[in-house]
Amino acid sequence: MKKQDIQKKYATQKKLLSKYNHHYFNLDSPLISDSEYDKIKNYILKLEKDYSFLKKKDSIQNQIGAPLTKKFKKIKHSTPMLSLSNTFDAEGMKDFINKISNYLNIKKLNFDFSSELKIDGISASLTYEDGILIRGLSRGDGVTGEDILDNLKTIGDIPKKISDTNLPKILEVRGEVYIGKKDFKKLKKNFANPRNAAGGSLRQKDSKETKKIPLKFFAYGFGIINPMPYKSQFEFISKLKKWGFNVNPYNKLLNGIREIEEHHKKMETLRSSLDYDIDGIVYKIDDLSLQRRLGSTSNSPRWATAYKFSSEKATSIIREIIIQVGRTGAITPVAKIEPVTVGGVVVSNATLHNEDEIDRKDIRVGDTIVIQRAGDVIPQVVSVDLKKRKSHSKKYIFPNKCLCGSKIQKEFNTSTNKEDAVRRCTKGYECSFIAKERLKHIVSKEAFNIDGLGKKVIDQFWKLKFIKNPSDIFSLDFDKIKNLDGWGKLSVENLSEAIEKARKISLNRFIYSIGIRHIGQENAKILASFFKSIDQFSNLLKSSQRDEILKNLKDLDGIGETQILSLKNFFSNTKNIEIVKNLILKLNIQNFKEPNTKGKLSNINVMFTGSFKKISRSEAKTLTENLGGKVLGSVSKKLNILVVGDTKPTKKKVDKAKELKVKIFSEKEWYKLLNI
Numbered sequence: 001m002k003k004q005d006i007q008k009k010y011a012t013q014k015k016l017l018s019k020y021n022h023h024y025f026n027l028d029s030p031l032i033s034d035s036e037y038d039k040i041k042n043y044i045l046k047l048e049k050d051y052s053f054l055k056k057k058d059s060i061q062n063q064i065g066a067p068l069t070k071k072f073k074k075i076k077h078s079t080p081m082l083s084l085s086n087t088f089d090a091e092g093m094k095d096f097i098n099k100i101s102n103y104l105n106i107k108k109l110n111f112d113f114s115s116e117l118k119i120d121g122i123s124a125s126l127t128y129e130d131g132i133l134i135r136g137l138s139r140g141d142g143v144t145g146e147d148i149l150d151n152l153k154t155i156g157d158i159p160k161k162i163s164d165t166n167l168p169k170i171l172e173v174r175g176e177v178y179i180g181k182k183d184f185k186k187l188k189k190n191f192a193n194p195r196n197a198a199g200g201s202l203r204q205k206d207s208k209e210t211k212k213i214p215l216k217f218f219a220y221g222f223g224i225i226n227p228m229p230y231k232s233q234f235e236f237i238s239k240l241k242k243w244g245f246n247v248n249p250y251n252k253l254l255n256g257i258r259e260i261e262e263h264h265k266k267m268e269t270l271r272s273s274l275d276y277d278i279d280g281i282v283y284k285i286d287d288l289s290l291q292r293r294l295g296s297t298s299n300s301p302r303w304a305t306a307y308k309f310s311s312e313k314a315t316s317i318i319r320e321i322i323i324q325v326g327r328t329g330a331i332t333p334v335a336k337i338e339p340v341t342v343g344g345v346v347v348s349n350a351t352l353h354n355e356d357e358i359d360r361k362d363i364r365v366g367d368t369i370v371i372q373r374a375g376d377v378i379p380q381v382v383s384v385d386l387k388k389r390k391s392h393s394k395k396y397i398f399p400n401k402c403l404c405g406s407k408i409q410k411e412f413n414t415s416t417n418k419e420d421a422v423r424r425c426t427k428g429y430e431c432s433f434i435a436k437e438r439l440k441h442i443v444s445k446e447a448f449n450i451d452g453l454g455k456k457v458i459d460q461f462w463k464l465k466f467i468k469n470p471s472d473i474f475s476l477d478f479d480k481i482k483n484l485d486g487w488g489k490l491s492v493e494n495l496s497e498a499i500e501k502a503r504k505i506s507l508n509r510f511i512y513s514i515g516i517r518h519i520g521q522e523n524a525k526i527l528a529s530f531f532k533s534i535d536q537f538s539n540l541l542k543s544s545q546r547d548e549i550l551k552n553l554k555d556l557d558g559i560g561e562t563q564i565l566s567l568k569n570f571f572s573n574t575k576n577i578e579i580v581k582n583l584i585l586k587l588n589i590q591n592f593k594e595p596n597t598k599g600k601l602s603n604i605n606v607m608f609t610g611s612f613k614k615i616s617r618s619e620a621k622t623l624t625e626n627l628g629g630k631v632l633g634s635v636s637k638k639l640n641i642l643v644v645g646d647t648k649p650t651k652k653k654v655d656k657a658k659e660l661k662v663k664i665f666s667e668k669e670w671y672k673l674l675n676i
Contacts, residue, residue: 002354002398003053003422004408005332008324009351010047010054011437013040014444015455042308045086047351053328053517072138072146072203078172078224081123081139082296084282084306093283094257096305100285103294103302105616110256112286114233115263116220117248118306120277121178122198124152125223128171131162138202141445150207152177157217157246164243172223173240177202180275183214194277219245220282232286253286260307268309280308293615295622298521313372313382316340318365321352321396325403327437328517329425333358333398335381337371347371350379354421355398364393398423404431413562429469429575436462438515442470446521447513448502452495460484469579470514474499474586504588507534514580518566526558529630534589540571541581555638557607557621557631599628600674607632609653610645612667617645620670627674635660643670 017040048054087093097109125145127135136152137145152158155177162171177198179187184194191197201213219240221233230236234253241247250267254260264281271278285291285303294302320336333352340347350371352358361384363369368388371379402408402425409426410419429435440458443450453473461467464484466476476499482492505513508528512521519527530553531537539545550568553559570576606629608617615623620643621631632639635656642657643665657664665673 002323002332002352003051003328003330003420004326004402004424005322005324005330005334006047006051006351006353006422007054007326007328007330008332008433008437009334009349010044011326011440011455012324013044013047015440015459016040017044018454019456042086046088049086049088049092050353053330072148074140074144075135075137075147076144077125077137077140077142078127080296081125081142081145081174081223082300083142084304085300086280087305087307090257090261093260093305093307096283097257100290100294100302103616103618104290105612105614105619111290112232112234113254113260113283114237114286115252115254115260116237116282116284117250117267117274117278118280118282119176119178119218119248120195120279121176121218122195122202124148124175124177124202124217126152126158126173126175127223128162128167128173130169131164131167131171133158133160146203148202151202151204151210152217154207154211155215155217159244162243166229167243168225168227168229170224170226172225173219173245174221174223175217175219175245177215177217178276179213179215181277182275187213216276217246218248220248220251221284228288231288233284233288233291234286236288254283264307264309271309280306282306293619298525313370314340314379315368315370315385316350318350318363318367318369321358321363321365323399323403325425325431325433325437327434327441327515329402329408329427329431329434331399331402331408331423331425335363335369337369340371347373347379350381352381355423356421358396358398362395364389364396366390366393402427402431403433406431428570428573429579435468439467439470439473441515442513443473447509448473448505450495450502451498452491453498469582471579471582471586474503503586504590506590507531507537507592510534510587510589511537514583516566516570518563523558523563526556527553528592529594530556531592533591534584538581538584540567541577543572546571555632555634555636557633559633594628599626601627601629604629604640605632605638606630606641606643607635607639607653608643608645610649611647612645613647614667614671623674623676635662641665643667 020040085096087096094109097111100111101107101109123139125135125137125139126133127137133149133153136147136149136158138148140146153160179194179197179201181194184191184197187197191200197213198215201210201215204210220237222236230239234251237247237251250270252263254263260283267278267281283305285294291301291303296302316337316339318335318337322334322336324332324334326332333355335350335352337348337350350369352363357363361381363381363384366389368385370382370385372382373379400408404425404427406425406427408423410421410423412418413420425431425434427434429438436458439462440455442448443453443458450473458467461476466480467473476496478492478496481487481495482489506528508521508525511519511527512524527537540549546568550564553564553567601624606624608620608631611617612620624631635642635653637660639657639660639662641663642653644654645667654664
């Protein structure tokens with residue numbers, strides 16, 4: 001499938017997911033079945049796993065639940081309840097373990113893992129103070145949860161008081177609320193599936209109504225614990241059982257990929273016999289000190305992953321191949337197929353990835369194909385049954401134009417020295433298809449996060465010419481919207497409030513939101529830390545200053561030639577400049593806040609060269625930033641310290657640092673400075 005088609009399919013599915021999340025999490029009125037919901041969500045996750053450029057677009061890895069409503073009091077979690085990365089096969093699991101090994105700079109693969117069944121329920125957090133349950137929150141959006149303590153207290157599996165002389169003063173227990181399959185049979189007239197029954201029950205305003213529902217709770221983890229006496233995940237799980245929590249009997253301590261695979265296959269065979277729904281197993285590094293070292297990305301913890309169960313296959317026929325256009329101009333082909341049931345879900349689309357994939361598998365309209373839902377995602381075409389191909393079948397010719405009529409082309413990737421597999425429309429905002437997809441990106445959760453302005457609404461407002469450019473969002477005529485079907489006074493007021501709230505945005509989120517190719521959330525943070533303010537960032541809009549700024553960006557660790565070229569291309573387009581200028585005028589863009597200005601390395605620029613024995617370069621970078629330092633990507637007068645590893649340091653960098661009289665530390669001297 002072409003990149004553009006991938007991105008358009010991705011955008012379409014995310015728009016649907018946003019709508020279903022709102023109805024499911026906030027209205028307790030699901031529009032689709034649980035399996036259909038999982039199909040869409042896991043398809044999006046699979047796309048993000050397979051295509052790295054999507055992660056920089058509008059990742060749903062941070063998306064947990066839906067934006068909160070006013071139904072319950074909102075309370076910020078002590079530590080974020082992050083989502084998990086997904087793994088779909090043994091190779092993916094090996095890759096996950098390899099990443100851990102590389103990050104920790106520990107040359108081994110047989111780590112101990114605490115394995116926990118991934119229950120298909122509703123996550124909740126319980127906080128105990130001196131053994132007394134004082135707070136109960138839903139996961140919410142991951143950062144802020146809803147106060148549902150009274151409802152959680154109705155669940156028999158949740159202790160209201162813990163008696164233990166060695167109990168930490170503050171103890172936050174996290175787990176999953178669910179309804180057993182047998183109990184659900186008595187309730188299915190009122191709910192779509194067990195998961196929705198659990199969610200709907202927890203969101204009752206009257207806890208007496210919640211008490212009527214046979215909710216259960218499996219405890220599996222923790223948030224804040226003070227003081228922290230535990231050394232391993234499995235040790236903590238054992239304590240949970242001692243304290244009276246219901247702990248899943250299939251939790252197990254495993255070592256290495258071989259034991260993981262054996263356990264995974266065993267649980268997959270038992271899956272249908274369990275009284276609760278599971279869609280995989282969560283594997284967590286057992287050593288809590290290693291968990292702390294690994295930390296988290298902006299999306300998920302590095303020390304845990306959800307290993308989904310195996311794929312399911314079916315056979316269908318391709319009726320049509322269409323192309324879709326994504327926000328970066330990528331052209332993605334999608335097969336419209338005869339509806340077929342795959343693992344209990346009816347599907348009618350299959351991803352074709354890109355032009356090269358179509359050519360490699362010789363996929364044609366009319367072909368009988370084998371499709372696969374890996375990890376419960378929307379199908380991809382595995383193979384073509386050539387024996388059933390019609391004699392008049394014709395090879396599929398990939399279009400040479402975008403849906404807007406402009407020519408499409410493959411770009412040359414300077415990192416790989418190869419052409420990209422994806423054809424792309426280069427018109428930017430001048431292409432109406434790209435422009436509309438960029439609007440959907442701008443209102444997304446990780447960008448402006450405008451609740452009520454989902455992808456379907458963008459489509460509707462686009463068609464009505466209410467919105468054509470990003471700045472139009474902040475000039476909407478709400479009197480016109482009130483007259484539309486499905487828009488009542490309350491929904492219009494909520495949208496107006498959400499848009500007004502979105503005017504205030506951090507610099508890094510703004511940079512991410514404008515949709516520059518190759519500038520994801522992490523890159524946006526790096527750029528924001530460099531520019532500090534929107535006034536400084538706006539200098540990129542001036543051709544007289546742009547080249548000098550882009551030259552200086554080469555010093556930033558994490559910003560390479562690909563990102564710099566992308567910035568140059570984006571701001572060389574007069575339409576893009578006009579769009580960004582008009583948007584800035586509508587906003588209150590906050591200066592970048594340094595994560596730590598009082599740390600040991602505050603106002604110190606550091607660079608690393610060579611490999612280290614004790615930690616990896618990635619961990620060294622994280623450690624530096626946590627202590628207030630900034631990591632540079634090249635040696636310049638701005639550099640304060642060059643840390644030289646014992647293995648394969650770059651001589652050119654060391655020599656230049658000496659020439660500029662930059663302080664040079666060995667690995668041991670670096671650790672001594674940090675007292676580690």
